[in-house]
Amino acid sequence: MRGKFITLEGIDGAGKSTHLAWLAEYLKSRSIALCVTREPGGTPLGEKLRALLLDKDQPMHLETETLLMFAARREHIEKVIAPALARGEWVLCDRFTDATFAYQGAGRGVANEKLGVLERWVQGSLQPDLTIIFDLPPAVGRARAGSIKSPDRFERENEAFFERVREGYLQRAKAAPQRIRLIDASRGIAEVQADLTVVATELWR
Ligand SMILES: Nc1ncnc2c1ncn2[C@@H]1O[C@H](COP(=O)(O)OP(=O)(O)OP(=O)(O)O)[C@@H](O)[C@H]1O
Numbered sequence: 001m002r003g004k005f006i007t008l009e010g011i012d013g014a015g016k017s018t019h020l021a022w023l024a025e026y027l028k029s030r031s032i033a034l035c036v037t038r039e040p041g042g043t044p045l046g047e048k049l050r051a052l053l054l055d056k057d058q059p060m061h062l063e064t065e066t067l068l069m070f071a072a073r074r075e076h077i078e079k080v081i082a083p084a085l086a087r088g089e090w091v092l093c094d095r096f097t098d099a100t101f102a103y104q105g106a107g108r109g110v111a112n113e114k115l116g117v118l119e120r121w122v123q124g125s126l127q128p129d130l131t132i133i134f135d136l137p138p139a140v141g142r143a144r145a146g147s148i149k150s151p152d153r154f155e156r157e158n159e160a161f162f163e164r165v166r167e168g169y170l171q172r173a174k175a176a177p178q179r180i181r182l183i184d185a186s187r188g189i190a191e192v193q194a195d196l197t198v199v200a201t202e203l204w205r
């Protein structure tokens with residue numbers, strides 16, 4: 001049986017990595033074979049593209065950034081995500097296309113129509129079975145992430161940028177309520193995990 005495809009989303013410092021690790025353990029304890037991966041990246045070529053995309057000394061046009069994101073995604077789907085799902089593994093991915101709509105779309109201003117074309121081109125009919133967006137005010141995310149010694153190309157952005165990104169995520173959630181679950185991540189870790197457990201049980205239906 002084909003595995004489930006689960007993506008975790010949210011602005012920087014929202015708790016994606018923290019909760020991904022917890023969810024991975026939770027699913028493993030239920031004997032589910034897992035493929036844990038991330039975007040941009042997840043393949044050797046994708047990780048090289050990630051390094052370019054995050055490099056603070058590598059300026060690029062906003063559409064170049066968008067195209068590199070989707071190029072890395074094309075490779076990721078082909079080499080990692082689709083084969084794992086076909087083997088029956090569940091794929092847990094730290095960020096996916098909703099992040100492109102939020103960061104490059106809402107954050108930087110690339111038109112949704114263009115992103116939609118690329119989404120269809122690169123993904124065909126592939127969509128996550130479940131996407132969890134950890135929602136919180138950017139100031140809280142920033143405080144949690146602490147002082148980053150050398151912030152990357154995205155971490156250097158100001159609070160207004162992250163407000164737009166957050167709004168972009170909220171719009172995605174509104175447009176796809178069947179697929180996307182919003183979790184209030186401004187609360188403590190235990191409360192967020194309690195919600196996560198409820199959301200995860202939907203996957204057995
Ligand atoms: N609900 C929470 N309450 C308090 N602290 C939290 C909570 N969730 C995560 N944290 C802490 O906040 C910090 C950032 O969390 P994490 O690295 O999981 O975020 P992230 O969404 O993966 O960020 P990034 O986008 O930068 O990778 C970590 O130190 C983590 O322990």
Ligand SMILES: [Mg+2]
Pocket residue numbers: 016017018094
């Ligand atoms: Mg993280």
